[in-house]
Amino acid sequence: MSASSENLDLFTPVFKHFRHLSDKDCLIQAYSITTHPTLFQQCPLNISIDVDSSLGLQPISTWSLYSCKFSNGLYFLSNPFTLNGQRQWINRCLNNYARQTRTSVGDNSDNQNLTRIRWATLGYHYDWTNKIYKQDDHTNIPDELVQLSQTIAQVISSNTNCPMIYPEAVIINYYHLNSTLCAHTDHSEYDALTKPLLSISFGNSAIFLIGGQTKTECQPSPMLLHSGDIIIMTGTSRLCFHAIPRILSDPFLNDILYKNIDDDNDKVCWSYIHDKRININLRQVYT
Ligand SMILES: O=C(O)CCC(=O)C(=O)O
Numbered sequence: 001m002s003a004s005s006e007n008l009d010l011f012t013p014v015f016k017h018f019r020h021l022s023d024k025d026c027l028i029q030a031y032s033i034t035t036h037p038t039l040f041q042q043c044p045l046n047i048s049i050d051v052d053s054s055l056g057l058q059p060i061s062t063w064s065l066y067s068c069k070f071s072n073g074l075y076f077l078s079n080p081f082t083l084n085g086q087r088q089w090i091n092r093c094l095n096n097y098a099r100q101t102r103t104s105v106g107d108n109s110d111n112q113n114l115t116r117i118r119w120a121t122l123g124y125h126y127d128w129t130n131k132i133y134k135q136d137d138h139t140n141i142p143d144e145l146v147q148l149s150q151t152i153a154q155v156i157s158s159n160t161n162c163p164m165i166y167p168e169a170v171i172i173n174y175y176h177l178n179s180t181l182c183a184h185t186d187h188s189e190y191d192a193l194t195k196p197l198l199s200i201s202f203g204n205s206a207i208f209l210i211g212g213q214t215k216t217e218c219q220p221s222p223m224l225l226h227s228g229d230i231i232i233m234t235g236t237s238r239l240c241f242h243a244i245p246r247i248l249s250d251p252f253l254n255d256i257l258y259k260n261i262d263d264d265n266d267k268v269c270w271s272y273i274h275d276k277r278i279n280i281n282l283r284q285v286y287t
């Protein structure tokens with residue numbers, strides 16, 4: 001192999017491919033349980049824990065958890081939320097988590113900049129310039145988010161070899177239909193790189209690319225994420241390059257999730273989310 005082919009970036013061409021592909025072809029090519037069932041291995045779930053109804057989850061007996069054969073240590077939990085639960089979490093992302101001082105648009109306590117916001121952080125706040133968490137810059141992670149991640153992590157860790165997670169930092173990403181997230185690894189979490197990263201999608205769909213630990217190792221795999229879907233990155237996949245090259249408009253939002261709503265607050269949420277996607281990701285940082 002020549003020096004140049006050893007250093008070939010295999011990630012960026014796939015990113016560009018999905019960036020410019022038609023919606024229809026994205027839905028055909030990206031991996032989902034329906035289009036590529038052989039790439040997912042279902043994990044039987046044996047657990048009976050009480051789930052607090054405020055978390056907006058369906059009974060655990062109805063959840064479908066899969067390990068992804070295309071990325072070692074990557075798990076996919078197909079939307080475990082109720083419709084009302086999804087609306088509640090979208091509402092929290094818009095009216096609670098975005099309304100604070102640490103956001104991409106600075107202080108958004110009055111929520112005046114909601115339509116421009118790109119990210120908000122909770123728990124240990126991330127210093128994006130220096131790519132570190134600041135030990136002395138910490139705000140509370142709301143109880144319901146801790147409870148949600150603990151419930152999900154408990155179900156997964158007791159049925160797979162994925163460790164538990166105790167979230168210490170949360171990033172909420174807000175995407176417009178034309179937003180992207182460039183290829184990156186999440187490796188600022190000090191001693192916690194062996195701990196899983198939990199990532200939850202709401203609103204419009206996304207293509208999630210996951211590759212190797214370098215961009216040259218392998219071509220990234222494209223995964224389709226819908227509203228309510230959860231991925232868990234643990235083991236090797238925890239350190240792998242990933243990206244969002246594409247947000248896809250999902251008729252589910254209009255046809256099902258926000259159909260015939262009469263609650264005024266839900267109407268406000270719909271007017272935001274109908275052309276956006278929200279991602280909540282939770283990490284352990286120090287312990
Ligand atoms: O939006 C997503 O699904 C991925 C977000 C992500 O990778 C990150 O915030 O580090």
Ligand SMILES: [Fe+2]
Pocket residue numbers: 184185186242
């Ligand atoms: Fe990431």
